[in-house]
Amino acid sequence: MSIKITLPDQSIREYAGLITPNQVAMDISPRLADSAIVAEVNGKLVDMSYSIQSDSSLKIHTFSSAEGKEVYWHSTSHLMAQAVKTLFPNVKVTIGPSIENGFYYDFDRVESFTDEELLKIEEKMQELSRENIPYTRKEICRNEGIKLFQDLDEPYKVEILEGIPENETLTIYTNGNFTDLCRGPHIESTGKVKAFKLLKTSGAYWRGDERNKMLKRIYGISFPTSKELKQYLSDLEEAKKRDHRKLGKELDLFSVADEIGGGLILWHPNGSLMRNIIEQYWKERHWDSGYQLVTTPHIGKAELWQTSGHLGFYKEGMFAPIEVEGQEYYLKPMNCPFHIMIYKNSMHSYRELPIRLAELGTVYRYERSGTLHGLMRVRGFTQDDAHIICMPEQVNDEVERLLLFSMEILKKFGFKDFQIYLSTKPEGSVGAPEDWTMAENALRKALNAQGFAFEVDEGGGAFYGPKIDIKIKDALNRSWQCTTIQFDFNLPERFKMEYIGPDNQPHRPYMIHRAIFGSMERFFGTLIEFHAGNFPVWMCPTQVMVIPVGENFEAYAKEVQAQLKKLKIRAEIDTASEKIGYKIRDAEMKKIPYMLIVGQKEMESNSVSVRRHTHGDMGMIPVAEAIQKIQEEIESSL
């Protein structure tokens, strides 16, 4: 059943909002109708789906809205399940929701789905889409449902139903020979699923629990037009090209060695140079901003980790202890206890606070082998860690400073789009409720004062304190977590940290953990993917490649290089016995930002021909002008 409605004069894309029943000019009973309609917008027919809101109004979705995508993808997942059940009748279905990008369906089957089978399933889906089978909705009670799915021999559905209260009414959706327990809504019919692709298969635990059976999952994506599908697939390709592991190899930045171990990073000269440049900048900014930089060991005795509580609640994340002279030592998974020990080494007056201790501290964590991923998830990494120890009345100021400081540093690296999350008190937290309230308010206040938009993750805080997380968004709309600002009500208590107040009495200070990059490894990986290897000039390992056209011009090239080096610009010279085209290709592939080509005419006029990476030939200009231009670009981000 499809209904024609006329929507106000708005573009299709914009029109995904709430429509009240009286705007839908018809006398349908939504509960009985298909949950899909066709709307006429500016004379064009548009497929839409709706869901019924709690106030019994209708919410109309087009594909451009998040809900619309959900409905569309979820419907595609039912189509896929229909295809799978048709081709492999013995496979048992479980669940198949839409996800952030597309959908999946988990099946119980002994064998995995092969690529050939995936293609067959796709073909069957095409066929079923051409048949344009309606998705029909039906309400049933729980016990009817159990009976139905027992008859269909779908034990997983029966299990789900058995977990639902007796008298609850449920909905089932049917497309052709496939019936699924489902809340809906769905689109009108399988013919509306125009462009889709099954992307990959994997294992997944039933109900997400690793003690349960491993099911076989198929992931897919779909769009109303093949153009959108093509765009999506080309974005995936682009993401592959930007993969920091691929670029890390191509640009000779880092590696991991089997002989050393997974998740342990070797920083090559180029990567290391960049890391040193980044660290140098980080240190200078911290020194300038009232931080005291400290250095602490990589291991500590069991007693320390007992006091900090890590041996109680974080032991699985730590490497096994090293025994020396009957004492157990652990590799540090965190820097906090060390910074706390520095604080506790002497008495502190309230006049000294806030104390801000910062360190590029290398920690080691045991991550399960399957979770390691390039630079993003490793077993040894360096956090740009700091602990701010302050009085309650200083908290607001500190958080606000911190937020500004973090943003300033992130922007330096070319990041512009941020997503900010505030995570609040979870179940089973430690610390006084009034401390939590105060800390949450301080975080909220700082965000509001700076006019930063943020989302609240209720109950998403760590057990020891609320936090702000900042994620970076890249050109492909992917987000990368780096900055985190966390209150800690646990460690000051455990370590009995104190300061002497104006009342000459000891008081417990507040402590804030924070990392701006998160870790050098992950941040570097993020930088690589964000810039696709085309880094801002100030941090490039080689900023300029001077390319003499022939060996007669090498002396002049060296002169140019010397002038650049005098200004601390990292300039190299390519004297290979190759044609200029070869040298340019080489420099382009190394993504060196500036290439200065010198030959007869440049030498005669004391000039260089400038070629900018990704921009091409910029023409011949005097050396001094070229150098000034390069320097300006370097300094513009300083």
Added chain:
RNA sequence: GCUCAUGUAGCUCAGUCGGUAGAGCACCUCCUUGGUAAGGAGGAGGUCACCGGUUCAAAUCCGGUCAUGAGCUCCA
């Protein structure tokens, strides 16, 4: 850790039916001295991840281990 896939030269990859290895790039030498993304010739480079099994014979088939990848689970 779990499921599945993969592992051949520094890199990217061929290698059919089981007969102990190939290409391009990179590297080295020589020639070439050039004008905006690969000039030419030659050379060197491999215990086919590792261990075991089947076989007259294993890069190839089987088992195990390790590593990597995609997910799952985990993630202070």
